[in-house]
Amino acid sequence: MQDISASAKSAISVFATKKPVFVCAISYTATCEIPGLTIAGANPELVKYTSPADAEFLYYGHCKCIDVVPATPDGKPTPAVLTRAALLAADIPLLVVDAGAKFKPLIPYVSFGVEPGGNIANENAMSESSARRAFGHGEILGKQLAKLSDLVVVGESIPGGTTTAMAVLSALGINAIFKVSSSMPENPHDLKNRVVASAVKRAGSVSSPFEAIAAYGDPMMPSVAGIASGALAAGGKAMLAGGTQMSAIVAILRRLDKPIRNLCIGTTSYIAKDPSSDLEGLVVRASRKVPILSCDLHLGESSKAGLRAFAKGFVKEGVGAGGASIAAMMKSKGKINGKKLLRAIEKEYESSIEGARA
Amino acid sequence: MQDISASAKSAISVFATKKPVFVCAISYTATCEIPGLTIAGANPELVKYTSPADAEFLYYGHCKCIDVVPATPDGKPTPAVLTRAALLAADIPLLVVDAGAKFKPLIPYVSFGVEPGGNIANENAMSESSARRAFGHGEILGKQLAKLSDLVVVGESIPGGTTTAMAVLSALGINAIFKVSSSMPENPHDLKNRVVASAVKRAGSVSSPFEAIAAYGDPMMPSVAGIASGALAAGGKAMLAGGTQMSAIVAILRRLDKPIRNLCIGTTSYIAKDPSSDLEGLVVRASRKVPILSCDLHLGESSKAGLRAFAKGFVKEGVGAGGASIAAMMKSKGKINGKKLLRAIEKEYESSIEGARA
Numbered sequence: 018m019q020d021i022s023a024s025a026k027s028a029i030s031v032f033a034t035k036k037p038v039f040v041c042a043i044s045y046t047a048t049c050e051i052p053g054l055t056i057a058g059a060n061p062e063l064v065k066y067t068s069p070a071d072a073e074f075l076y077y078g079h080c081k082c083i084d085v086v087p088a089t090p091d092g093k094p095t096p097a098v099l100t101r102a103a104l105l106a107a108d109i110p111l112l113v114v115d116a117g118a119k120f121k122p123l124i125p126y127v128s129f130g131v132e133p134g135g136n137i138a139n140e141n142a143m144s145e146s147s148a149r150r151a152f153g154h155g156e157i158l159g160k161q162l163a164k165l166s167d168l169v170v171v172g173e174s175i176p177g178g179t180t181t182a183m184a185v186l187s188a189l190g191i192n193a194i195f196k197v198s199s200s201m202p203e204n205p206h207d208l209k210n211r212v213v214a215s216a217v218k219r220a221g222s223v224s225s226p227f228e229a230i231a232a233y234g235d236p237m238m239p240s241v242a243g244i245a246s247g248a249l250a251a252g253g254k255a256m257l258a259g260g261t262q263m264s265a266i267v268a269i270l271r272r273l274d275k276p277i278r279n280l281c282i283g284t285t286s287y288i289a290k291d292p293s294s295d296l297e298g299l300v301v302r303a304s305r306k307v308p309i310l311s312c313d314l315h316l317g318e319s320s321k322a323g324l325r326a327f328a329k330g331f332v333k334e335g336v337g338a339g340g341a342s343i344a345a346m347m348k349s350k351g352k353i354n355g356k357k358l359l360r361a362i363e364k365e366y367e368s369s370i371e372g373a374r375a
Numbered sequence: 376m377q378d379i380s381a382s383a384k385s386a387i388s389v390f391a392t393k394k395p396v397f398v399c400a401i402s403y404t405a406t407c408e409i410p411g412l413t414i415a416g417a418n419p420e421l422v423k424y425t426s427p428a429d430a431e432f433l434y435y436g437h438c439k440c441i442d443v444v445p446a447t448p449d450g451k452p453t454p455a456v457l458t459r460a461a462l463l464a465a466d467i468p469l470l471v472v473d474a475g476a477k478f479k480p481l482i483p484y485v486s487f488g489v490e491p492g493g494n495i496a497n498e499n500a501m502s503e504s505s506a507r508r509a510f511g512h513g514e515i516l517g518k519q520l521a522k523l524s525d526l527v528v529v530g531e532s533i534p535g536g537t538t539t540a541m542a543v544l545s546a547l548g549i550n551a552i553f554k555v556s557s558s559m560p561e562n563p564h565d566l567k568n569r570v571v572a573s574a575v576k577r578a579g580s581v582s583s584p585f586e587a588i589a590a591y592g593d594p595m596m597p598s599v600a601g602i603a604s605g606a607l608a609a610g611g612k613a614m615l616a617g618g619t620q621m622s623a624i625v626a627i628l629r630r631l632d633k634p635i636r637n638l639c640i641g642t643t644s645y646i647a648k649d650p651s652s653d654l655e656g657l658v659v660r661a662s663r664k665v666p667i668l669s670c671d672l673h674l675g676e677s678s679k680a681g682l683r684a685f686a687k688g689f690v691k692e693g694v695g696a697g698g699a700s701i702a703a704m705m706k707s708k709g710k711i712n713g714k715k716l717l718r719a720i721e722k723e724y725e726s727s728i729e730g731a732r733a
Contacts, residue, residue: 164468
């Protein structure tokens with residue numbers, strides 16, 4: 018299919034979808050408060066609102082818990098702009114899951130009853146029982162959705178999430194040093210390495226995936242892993258919509274010995290081809306059976322500097338932008354291709370970003 | 376279709392469903408604390424847990440927030456037993472909405488961000504802005520569900536809800552005295568009349584449906600009305616699964632001038648034929664265009680006294696039991712009829728009620 022690539026040839030037909038549902042898990046890890054780790058918010062105070070604001074943006078095209086649309090300190094917009102454009106273009110239904118967001122969005126959201134995650138440099142992310150509960154709640158929701166939809170697409174919004182992903186991958190025996198992606202073109206690998214080293218020094222080795230999540234992860238992980246696991250257990254198909262963070266989800270499901278046939282990762286070409294990270298390498302180490310689908314949204318050709326930045330190593334992915342775009346292309350049987358989506362994204366950008374500034 | 380009756384002949388084919396989704400809204404009104412008004416709980420303390428416990432029961436077949444299954448003081452079980460049996464028999468997906476429950480269930484639930492309702496004899500049920508927000512959140516959810524399902528079935532669990540329904544119907548100009556149903560065969564009409572009279576004396580007349588809900592209603596009402604309205608607005612069909620409380624929802628939607636084509640009520644024959652209430656009379660006064668579907672579950676033929684009681688005027692309906700049963704019959708194209716459901720309900724009763732006692 019035009020503008021979709023896959024790491025395994027058959028994957029594009031296996032995950033073809035007529036009736037996808039998109040789930041966005043919003044979450045928080047205090048790890049993101051370490052200076053220099055993330056630019057998913059205009060300043061440290063606003064980062065706390067990024068994930069609920071992203072969720073509100075998906076429904077309304079503007080935010081309610083804050084006055085502005087989430088952006089980097091120099092104004093590059095949240096990838097939720099891409100996600101919203103894709104969902105609207107293909108009329109894809111949306112559910113938001115609160116997987117430990119710091120503030121609650123002013124929308125209907127599914128609560129998994131979990132708290133925001135701790136800063137793994139200094140403390141555990143969450144209790145093991147809380148991680149198990151989030152996974153269990155995710156499985157319940159995933160099972161219900163698989164009865165209604167032929168592809169459950171799960172994205173995330175959690176600033177700082179690549180660092181916790183790196184830590185969990187390492188705890189599960191997968192070397193992720195210099196491999197996780199970043200919202201910045203100058204990936205702060207050294208800082209991430211130091212944070213993970215502090216966490217390892219603090220928490221030591223682990224003997225189960227839930228212990229790994231509790232010590233090194235964040236509340237997004239068990240929630241998203243559970244949703245995917247439930248959808249697959251009910252005989253459905255699931256797409257993890259995101260970048261290198263999703264390799265940690267694959268590793269968790271694999272270590273839990275959950276069936277992962279009919280599971281894939283959906284992302285943007287900006288992540289799949291990112292020279293500063295290695296999604297494919299991480300996923301192969303987590304499981305050779307999970308294909309990666311990626312889409313070309315032609316953002317480098319945009320007339321908007323804020324969107325061209327995505328093709329230059331900024332932001333690149335998030336809020337399930339890549340997976341939502343792939344689902345939109347597939348649901349429309351290719352009528353919506355990368356260039357059509359680019360125009361829809363530019364219109365969304367004009368109304369929600371430029372319109373708000375005016 | 377066998378074991379389904381309808382107030383309008385065409386309704387059974389209009390609402391035929393291949394892919395229903397069941398939504399249970401759990402809520403609370405402090406009005407239920409007035410002694411003698413409800414038996415939807417073994418004692419006044421447990422009534423506070425009835426709706427979250429019902430929701431847990433639907434997913435797990437047992438409760439988590441309390442040790443027992445909700446029941447009347449003399450042990451007649453919650454109608455959630457019927458609902459769970461129907462959902463399982465036809466593999467119908469379930470979502471739970473927290474529309475102001477007093478305690479939160481240990482399941483994934485959709486939060487509408489509303490508080491439990493006040494005792495309308497003494498105080499407003501909720502703020503008008505809160506009622507509007509619940510309606511808006513309901514509309515968002517209903518729209519998403521209509522994209523996934525051809526029939527959105529919405530039930531409720533709120534002890535004391537028939538009294539607030541009576542009050543809102545009265546406030547909207549529909550005489551509901553002696554017309555709302557009860558979980559008891561000796562319907563405490565006089566007590567309900569006194570409660571509503573106190574509320575009217577306190578709050579006076581209202582000029583809008585949201586004002587009526589705020590003064591006289593409960594948080595279930597705007598939530599359920601919103602879900603139905605959203606499903607209908609998205610071009611879907613909706614079934615209000617419940618008894619006389621649902622006539623208040625119809626009245627609210629009608630007064631809001633929302634389109635109600637493709638809206639119906641689904642209930643049990645025990646409500647439709649209840650000599651102590653008048654569902655059809657109330658619905659006709661709310662709108663002549665909303666048909667009532669009712670199902671015969673043959674509970675009078677059960678070997679279990681706790682289930683035979685449903686046919687003798689106890690409990691009769693609740694937790695969307697009638698609507699869920701109708702959806703199960705329709706989804707199975709009649710393969711699941713009333714007697715088949717009776718056997719499934721008896722099995723559920725054996726494992727969850729008798730099994731728990733043993």
